[in-house]
Amino acid sequence: MKLEFIVNDKHEIIDVYPGERLLDALRNKLGLTSVKEGCGEGECGACTIIMDGAAVTSCTILAMQAKGKEIITTEGLEKSGELDILQESFMKNGAIQCGYCTPGMLMSSKALLIKNPNPTKEEIKRAIEGNLCRCTGYTKIINAVLDAIER
Amino acid sequence: MKEKFKYIGKSIRKHDVKEKVTGKIKYAGDMKLGGMLYAKMLLSDAAHANIINIDTSKAEALKGVVKVFTHRDVPKNYYNSHKWYKGVDFPRDELILTEKVRHVGDRVAIVVAKDMETVERALSLIKVEYERLPVITSIEDAMKEGTTYIHGLSNKAFEKTIKCGDSSQILKEAEMVFEDVITTPKQHHAAMETHICVAEQDSFGNITVWSPCQVVFQVQLIIAEALDIPLDNIRVIKTIMGGSFGGKGQPILEPICAFLAMETGKPVQLITDRTQSIIGMRSRNASKICVKTAVDHEGKILARNIDADIDIGAYYTNGSAVPMAMGKKSFRMYKIKDQTFNGRSYFTNTVVGGACRGYGSPQIHAATEINIDNIARGLHMDPAELRLKNFVKPYDKDPTGGPDLGNARVIDCVERGMKVFKWKKKRSKAKAKGRFVRGFGMACAVHGNGYHGAYPDFITMTMRITNDNAVVLKSAIHDQGCGTVTTMKQIVGEVLDIHPDKVIVPQADTAFSPYDSAGTQASRVTFVCGGGAKKTAELAREELIAKSSVILDCKEDNITIKDGFIWNVEDEENKFTFGEMVVKIQNELEEDIEVTHTYKSPANPGVYAVNFVEVEVDRFTGLVKVIDVLAVHDIGQAINRDFVEGQIQGGAHMSIGLALSEEIKIDRMGRVGTLNFSKYHIINAPDMPDVRVELIEEGEALGPFGAKSVGEVCAAATAPAIINAINDALDINITDLPATPERVLKAIREKG
Numbered sequence: 001m002k003l004e005f006i007v008n009d010k011h012e013i014i015d016v017y018p019g020e021r022l023l024d025a026l027r028n029k030l031g032l033t034s035v036k037e038g039c040g041e042g043e044c045g046a047c048t049i050i051m052d053g054a055a056v057t058s059c060t061i062l063a064m065q066a067k068g069k070e071i072i073t074t075e076g077l078e079k080s081g082e083l084d085i086l087q088e089s090f091m092k093n094g095a096i097q098c099g100y101c102t103p104g105m106l107m108s109s110k111a112l113l114i115k116n117p118n119p120t121k122e123e124i125k126r127a128i129e130g131n132l133c134r135c136t137g138y139t140k141i142i143n144a145v146l147d148a149i150e151r
Numbered sequence: 152m153k154e155k156f157k158y159i160g161k162s163i164r165k166h167d168v169k170e171k172v173t174g175k176i177k178y179a180g181d182m183k184l185g186g187m188l189y190a191k192m193l194l195s196d197a198a199h200a201n202i203i204n205i206d207t208s209k210a211e212a213l214k215g216v217v218k219v220f221t222h223r224d225v226p227k228n229y230y231n232s233h234k235w236y237k238g239v240d241f242p243r244d245e246l247i248l249t250e251k252v253r254h255v256g257d258r259v260a261i262v263v264a265k266d267m268e269t270v271e272r273a274l275s276l277i278k279v280e281y282e283r284l285p286v287i288t289s290i291e292d293a294m295k296e297g298t299t300y301i302h303g304l305s306n307k308a309f310e311k312t313i314k315c316g317d318s319s320q321i322l323k324e325a326e327m328v329f330e331d332v333i334t335t336p337k338q339h340h341a342a343m344e345t346h347i348c349v350a351e352q353d354s355f356g357n358i359t360v361w362s363p364c365q366v367v368f369q370v371q372l373i374i375a376e377a378l379d380i381p382l383d384n385i386r387v388i389k390t391i392m393g394g395s396f397g398g399k400g401q402p403i404l405e406p407i408c409a410f411l412a413m414e415t416g417k418p419v420q421l422i423t424d425r426t427q428s429i430i431g432m433r434s435r436n437a438s439k440i441c442v443k444t445a446v447d448h449e450g451k452i453l454a455r456n457i458d459a460d461i462d463i464g465a466y467y468t469n470g471s472a473v474p475m476a477m478g479k480k481s482f483r484m485y486k487i488k489d490q491t492f493n494g495r496s497y498f499t500n501t502v503v504g505g506a507c508r509g510y511g512s513p514q515i516h517a518a519t520e521i522n523i524d525n526i527a528r529g530l531h532m533d534p535a536e537l538r539l540k541n542f543v544k545p546y547d548k549d550p551t552g553g554p555d556l557g558n559a560r561v562i563d564c565v566e567r568g569m570k571v572f573k574w575k576k577k578r579s580k581a582k583a584k585g586r587f588v589r590g591f592g593m594a595c596a597v598h599g600n601g602y603h604g605a606y607p608d609f610i611t612m613t614m615r616i617t618n619d620n621a622v623v624l625k626s627a628i629h630d631q632g633c634g635t636v637t638t639m640k641q642i643v644g645e646v647l648d649i650h651p652d653k654v655i656v657p658q659a660d661t662a663f664s665p666y667d668s669a670g671t672q673a674s675r676v677t678f679v680c681g682g683g684a685k686k687t688a689e690l691a692r693e694e695l696i697a698k699s700s701v702i703l704d705c706k707e708d709n710i711t712i713k714d715g716f717i718w719n720v721e722d723e724e725n726k727f728t729f730g731e732m733v734v735k736i737q738n739e740l741e742e743d744i745e746v747t748h749t750y751k752s753p754a755n756p757g758v759y760a761v762n763f764v765e766v767e768v769d770r771f772t773g774l775v776k777v778i779d780v781l782a783v784h785d786i787g788q789a790i791n792r793d794f795v796e797g798q799i800q801g802g803a804h805m806s807i808g809l810a811l812s813e814e815i816k817i818d819r820m821g822r823v824g825t826l827n828f829s830k831y832h833i834i835n836a837p838d839m840p841d842v843r844v845e846l847i848e849e850g851e852a853l854g855p856f857g858a859k860s861v862g863e864v865c866a867a868a869t870a871p872a873i874i875n876a877i878n879d880a881l882d883i884n885i886t887d888l889p890a891t892p893e894r895v896l897k898a899i900r901e902k903g
């Protein structure tokens with residue numbers, strides 16, 4: 001089956017098979033390996049992407065459901081060589097250890113900031129409640145998002 | 152911050168954050184080699200059974216399937232994946248695939264196919280016929296006489312007593328003895344990256360294995376033993392680590408994946424999903440610990456007896472090491488003249504145990520620190536004050552003959568914590584009467600700094616200063632995401648007075664890294680490997696000075712090194728970068744700046760953590776919310792403040808889980824109820840408090856720039872502090888971890 005959609009500002013047409021998860025299509029067909037698998041059932045957030053402005057877990061979505069949609073992955077955050085403000089503040093605030101949760105965290109926080117450029121700390125926590133991180137205890141991640149807002 | 156250092160103690164960014172934040176970095180799961188095949192295991196859904204038949208015909212007939220392996224197809228070399236060097240041995244009871252399954256999650260078959268979709272389909276077509284055997288899922292059942300034996304003729308795998316003085320007599324005669332039985336659950340490491348491995352064999356027959364691992368030389372050794380092939384034909388490369396916490400310490404997938412690559416002649420990627428990572432890899436051992444402590448009226452501990460029964464699961468692995476580690480810790484926190492520790496390990500038909508951040512510390516401190524609080528309650532004393540009467544002091548000896556405690560600063564931690572947390576004021580507040588009630592608790596933990604005094608603990612490192620002005624430190628280090636590489640850069644930068652950016656630190660690769668005796672284990676990396684980096688850099692500095700003095704034709708004493716430049720102090724006009732100097736040394740002397748050093752760990756001091764917490768308990772639902780955590784650490788000297796905080800906050804996360812929500816649940820039939828994160832609850836952001844960090848930096852004479860470990864001790868004190876806080880809030884006595892809402896409600900009911 002042909003899947004036609006916009007990924008990181010680019011029109012893409014790829015072949016997918018019935019039952020193929022969006023996660024696998026993005027990783028295997030488009031090489032977007034920032035999209036990580038941690039649980040395969042929508043519980044860890046490692047596979048989070050932005051679809052039509054909302055953060056979704058790509059492991060629980062069939063590739064075909066993305067037809068005609070606009071997708072952002074972490075690869076798409078960098079704009080003409082400039083990192084997104086969130087990426088900068090993740091680096092600055094020590095929000096990254098093993099880094100496996102990082103792309104998902106970025107996607108959830110980016111989706112939050114798209115809708116609500118001035119979230120409270122509680123709103124940030126809720127935005128990333130579906131993103132598990134075993135390394136950091138979240139504090140530095142939350143600080144990074146707060147710092148990005150300030151900037 | 153004392154300004155005595157230029158780079159030590161500074162929050163320099165991790166070397167790979169840019170690659171990680173852009174999503175470009177490649178983990179083993181992102182690797183694609185030409186012609187690579189995909190593999191996944193079929194794990195047992197029976198807890199204890201003989202396999203009578205495996206029908207793989209349908210799976211093998213599927214288009215795209217390369218081969219299906221069962222116990223009939225694999226080498227029958229027993230191994231123990233815990234073994235990390237030649238010269239130590241533990242009971243060998245593992246095979247690549249088994250004919251008799253001993254737990255849900257045991258390895259039954261492997262499918263290799265052209266793509267993952269085919270692998271999954273083929274796995275669902277394999278039919279296994281089991282002859283079921285009685286199942287043992289608890290320590291109590293395992294102990295029974297004449298019960299089912301999982302290996303050999305007893306379920307007891309190990310037993311050992313460690314003691315000083317004679318506690319039994321004192322306990323018998325003492326006026327006041329406080330006894331608690333504490334249980335802790337099996338915990339899943341929950342690294343976000345599930346276990347994975349890639350392997351390939353070249354035309355010479357050499358095998359290369361890529362693995363997010365903790366000890367490349369251990370991986371190499373286990374592959375050699377499991378497959379009975381020469382060790383030096385195996386090359387192991389550590390990949391970017393997506394989290395381990397001890398879970399990826401023992402090589403589990405690596406020998407299997409190497410075998411698949413050899414059999415198929417193709418590169419193979421062996422993957423696991425979350426369920427397999429929970430049931431088929433390793434776990435924190437469950438424990439049941441009975442603590443009996445005799446005290447006098449002033450709160451002085453007179454004697455203590457600890458009986459620890461450990462559930463090690465279905466295979467031996469480190470079934471002797473965990474109780475030993477627990478035992479040793481018991482003697483290094485409080486000064487107790489007469490104390491006995493009895494540790495016993497039992498096989499059960501449950502998830503296999505292994506290393507897990509803290510290595511017994513979280514279990515033993517849960518037990519002893521809850522007991523200490525109960526003593527304080529019994530004596531109507533402040534638990535912090537009671538502890539202060541009993542702590543070890545700096546430079547105390549270990550009463551069992553273990554390594555000296557070094558600059559042990561647990562007292563400083565408690566005193567600082569009491570002040571910052573406003574402990575006395577908070578504890579003295581009357582308890583709320585309504586639905587929500589606040590409680591305050593504290594707990595302490597001690598851990599080590601490597602293997603000195605127990606196992607070989609050394610690292611060989613090579614340092615070269617290049618003619619392009621870089622310093623290359625070659626060694627088998629494994630960054631687990633904690634910042635090991637940058638830590639080494641800072642240490643080297645400090646010694647050579649060159650910016651850490653100029654220091655290149657490649658990670659472990661058995662083909663090129665000098666030997667290291669123990670890898671990333673036992674909280675040894677900063678203390679031992681960091682010590683090695685410092686010493687090696689000092690030797691390189693000496694060599695640079697000696698050779699530069701020849702080039703500049705001056706006395707060695709006249710050579711000045713500062714900010715990456717070197718010059719003759721009497722010729723300020725002519726400063727050279729290290730690189731420029733090396734060019735001269737190479738061209739004029741036909742020499743080089745390269746040193747190799749084998750650094751033996753000089754000590755194994757105690758490292759201490761003290762946590763103060765505030766919780767809010769909902770009397771109606773039994774739900775506990777952690778409001779505040781203050782973690783005070785005796786760290787000697789932080790090499791990188793940001794990394795240290797990150798370790799402590801992450802360790803607290805794991806420990807809060809142990810206290811409140813994490814448990815691999817296994818029923819009487821051996822079935823696992825927590826197969827994914829929907830059932831296995833790790834703390835998420837809204838439930839996680841900000842963990843405040845205080846560091847006691849009094850310096851450890853034998854650590855690099857005074858540094859000690861942090862990565863494991865930080866995961867041990869939060870859980871008992873939380874339990875103590877819950878017990879304080881409601882005046883109950885919870886001793887089973889995790890304190891789930893059901894358990895809290897039950898305790899409230901029982902109190903009436």
Ligand code: FES
Nearest residue numbers: 038040042045059
């Ligand atoms: S992999 Fe999609 S939520 Fe975990």
Ligand code: FES
Nearest residue numbers: 098099101133135
């Ligand atoms: S940084 Fe490792 S899981 Fe978040």
